Amino acid sequence: MGYTAQGQIYNKDVAAKLDVEFNDEFINIIASGLNKTSIDKSLRYVITAFVLLEDGTTVKEDKEERFVLPAAEKKVLNSLTLPRRDLRRKIILLLIYDENDKIIGKDRVVFYGDDKKDPDLFSFEQDPNKNQQEAMDEPDGIVLRGLVIENTKTKPARDFYREYYANYLAKKVNSEFIITIDELLALGTNTKVEVKVGDALVWQFFVNPRSDYISDMADIALNRTIRYLQQQKRDQNTIRKY
Structure with missing residues (x-):
């Protein structure tokens, strides 16, 4: 079987976005999609929560739904609520698929939960093998590995x-x-x-x-x-x- 190299360009026409809000007890994660084009889009999103357990195994939970995203509009797709004081490592992944079931938008947030002084720390992961300029040259500066x-x-x-x-x-x-x-x-x-x-x-x-x-x-x-x-x-x- 032959292969054709194809680059993965995400968030160009439709951008996936995870916004994080903190309060005293919980972390709220709001998933949204932004249509950057002048054409209405028929899409599907999947938001997945991965939780790393103490025995090294990972459990996951998915939420998905089809939706229409009007031209030049942003829409809230779903939301998740996590306990603020939870030392387990968690990954929240948002993927948006087009009508051909091709991934066109993605975003991810990682809660490391390994800082005893502040278990609420989180960041977006970037490929450690890329320098700063190469990371900036990515469509959204985010590289998902191993998924x-x-x-x-x-x-x-x-x-x-x-x-x-x-x-x-x-x-x-x-x-x-x-x-x-x-x-x-x-x-x-x-x-x-x-x-x-x-x-x-x-x-x-x-x-x-x-x-x-x-x-x-x-x-x-x-x-x-x-x-x-x-x-x-x-x-x-x-x-x-x-």
């Missing part, structure tokens, strides 16, 4: 995601692209799973509930993911040389 987003509907597809992600963590893959695992309707009542790195489709297959088949697909998909990321890195190094 695997799941949009599955059936148990076999969820099993695939769990096995893929477990192997992803075990091999310490840290993609600077968002990886999405989508389950889509295919022929008849069948479904298929697509694995994308950024906008590039690296693997797809028809869902089959056999556990050995799911394991094989997870192995192949991760190998294709790693191969694609390695190719992207080689291409970037070649561009820098010239």
Whole structure:
């Protein structure tokens, strides 16, 4: 399978934004979208809260909804409330998808919760490998690393995601692209799973509930993911040389 390198440009036409407000007991996070164009947009948002537990595992909770964003307007999409005094590390991620289910807007806020004097500290993460100018050259100065987003509907597809992600963590893959695992309707009542790195489709297959088949697909998909990321890195190094 061939790959086409495609850069991920977010928040260009539609900007995702997470605003944070503090009071004595809670942290309020307001998610909004801004349509920068002169055309009404039919969109979908997903806001996800990741919480790192003491045993090192991560739990997540999603909220999603389709919405219409009028031209040149900003709309509040949803909100979350967190306890102010909570030492657990938390990540709040907002993604906005277009009518083709492509991510076009993103924002993220991280609550580190590891400062005993002030557990309320938070910041937006930037790629530590970029210098200040390179970070400023990004569309919004934010780089999401290591994220695997799941949009599955059936148990076999969820099993695939769990096995893929477990192997992803075990091999310490840290993609600077968002990886999405989508389950889509295919022929008849069948479904298929697509694995994308950024906008590039690296693997797809028809869902089959056999556990050995799911394991094989997870192995192949991760190998294709790693191969694609390695190719992207080689291409970037070649561009820098010239």
